[in-house]
Amino acid sequence: MQTCTESEVWSRFLEYAEERCSATAYANWLSPIRVLESTEEEIALEVPNIFVQEYLLDNYAQDLALFLPIRESGEPAIRFVIAEAEPRPMVRNERGTAPLPSEVEPVRRGPTLNPHYRFDTFFEGSTNQFVKSAAMGVARRPGRSYNPLFIYGEVGLGKTHLLHSIGHYVQENYRKLGVQCITTEAFINEVVVSLRGKSIHELKEYYRSREVLLIDDIQFLQNRPNFEEEVCNTFEALINQNKQIVITSDKPPGQLKLSERMVARMEWGLVACVNLPDLETRVAILQHKAEARGLKIPSRVAFYIGERINNVRQLEGAVNRICAHCRILNVEVNEELVERTLGDMLQCAPRDRVTVEQVLKAVATIFQVRVSDIKGTGRTKEIALARQVAMYLARQHVAESLQMLGAFFGGRTHSTIIHACRTIEQKVSANEMLRRQVEMARRNIEAS
Numbered sequence: 001m002q003t004c005t006e007s008e009v010w011s012r013f014l015e016y017a018e019e020r021c022s023a024t025a026y027a028n029w030l031s032p033i034r035v036l037e038s039t040e041e042e043i044a045l046e047v048p049n050i051f052v053q054e055y056l057l058d059n060y061a062q063d064l065a066l067f068l069p070i071r072e073s074g075e076p077a078i079r080f081v082i083a084e085a086e087p088r089p090m091v092r093n094e095r096g097t098a099p100l101p102s103e104v105e106p107v108r109r110g111p112t113l114n115p116h117y118r119f120d121t122f123f124e125g126s127t128n129q130f131v132k133s134a135a136m137g138v139a140r141r142p143g144r145s146y147n148p149l150f151i152y153g154e155v156g157l158g159k160t161h162l163l164h165s166i167g168h169y170v171q172e173n174y175r176k177l178g179v180q181c182i183t184t185e186a187f188i189n190e191v192v193v194s195l196r197g198k199s200i201h202e203l204k205e206y207y208r209s210r211e212v213l214l215i216d217d218i219q220f221l222q223n224r225p226n227f228e229e230e231v232c233n234t235f236e237a238l239i240n241q242n243k244q245i246v247i248t249s250d251k252p253p254g255q256l257k258l259s260e261r262m263v264a265r266m267e268w269g270l271v272a273c274v275n276l277p278d279l280e281t282r283v284a285i286l287q288h289k290a291e292a293r294g295l296k297i298p299s300r301v302a303f304y305i306g307e308r309i310n311n312v313r314q315l316e317g318a319v320n321r322i323c324a325h326c327r328i329l330n331v332e333v334n335e336e337l338v339e340r341t342l343g344d345m346l347q348c349a350p351r352d353r354v355t356v357e358q359v360l361k362a363v364a365t366i367f368q369v370r371v372s373d374i375k376g377t378g379r380t381k382e383i384a385l386a387r388q389v390a391m392y393l394a395r396q397h398v399a400e401s402l403q404m405l406g407a408f409f410g411g412r413t414h415s416t417i418i419h420a421c422r423t424i425e426q427k428v429s430a431n432e433m434l435r436r437q438v439e440m441a442r443r444n445i446e447a448s
């Protein structure tokens, strides 16, 4: 039998792991583990809490098998013992060096909001108007409109921007309200640190005393059942006190691998989707971001780029590249320069022009109606829905003005198109079946 300091296998594993993880991860997750007993058959490890055990197994199960005794099943033969809850005077790490601040103190409190992410810098068009209004509604009446507000959508479409905009608005207009904005990863880290510092109670108190809790990227809570429970309890406590929660995610609640209880909680309020901005909005974003950097992009060129890049984060990358080139070469922006500087970005953008006909065909196939029905005036439920979906997808994929789109749909007005976009946006948030149909139609358009 060996004692802690004599466990060579564990020391060798620590040396190996230390080279492969960050100093903070090492300090938070690995150094608190103590060896209680080490034999040829098994190693007994004392962990401060279940999360450290999970972390070790989730991240190092295979590596551990290289160093530690293994069971017949091939898994590392570890017996875990959760440490007694009595407070320790100071957290020491295995190497006897001074503890990192994160080892003893919970992460700094208060929202860290990006100063540029505000409502007035968020460009709205028909595809993201609904989600922006929902965010503004929540900011104006925290805890009294939709609770929670759940914002989902693809990466780079402005979820974090909207979340921080809510934070700014509340801070500026309701100074007494406590706001906390945090990413899910940082939250998990806080829980771990406070469990180690035995300050979990204070952490819970702190979160439960916030009037507005903004949680970014909840998808990182998947496959972490213990943390999930903590988060769910916090949500329930806050909602019961009419305190506002806003959550962002890359998927709608029902598609996240989270418990039914958690999904139900998240669906309780309003679920809203951030969509790809329409062409005019993309152009406005592009020109605005370029102007902020002292560069004027003529409308013709801005449309040329906007038709070929539709993700906002990529648009920002495009502006950066163009600005750098113009500054170095001291030239004007034109299509040729854009082709040259953005070549690869334009290639990975969706192919050139999608036509309304392509959209109509794709939607007609998925919704099992005729193209002529969609263009016509029939008002049965199925046809009306397919028509609205076609308008919604045309708005996102076809580089035409609202007036022109209205004309393609049998001479309808631009407000009919806008109304259709809003209706479908709301429906897909609440109706999983419809969301899938819309996505299938979108894939067909992209493949056609």
Ligand code: ADP
Pocket (backbone or CB within 6 Å): 117, 121, 122, 123, 124, 128, 153, 154, 155, 156, 157, 158, 159, 160, 161, 162, 277, 285, 312, 313, 316
């Ligand atoms: P997400 O959180 O959805 O991945 P972000 O909020 O980080 O996306 O947005 C990516 C970048 O694009 C940010 O710099 C953000 O300011 C910008 N952005 C996204 N949507 C818009 C918009 N509608 N208007 C202005 N900027 C936007």
Ligand code: MG
Pocket (backbone or CB within 6 Å): 159, 160, 161, 216, 217
């Ligand atoms: Mg984000």
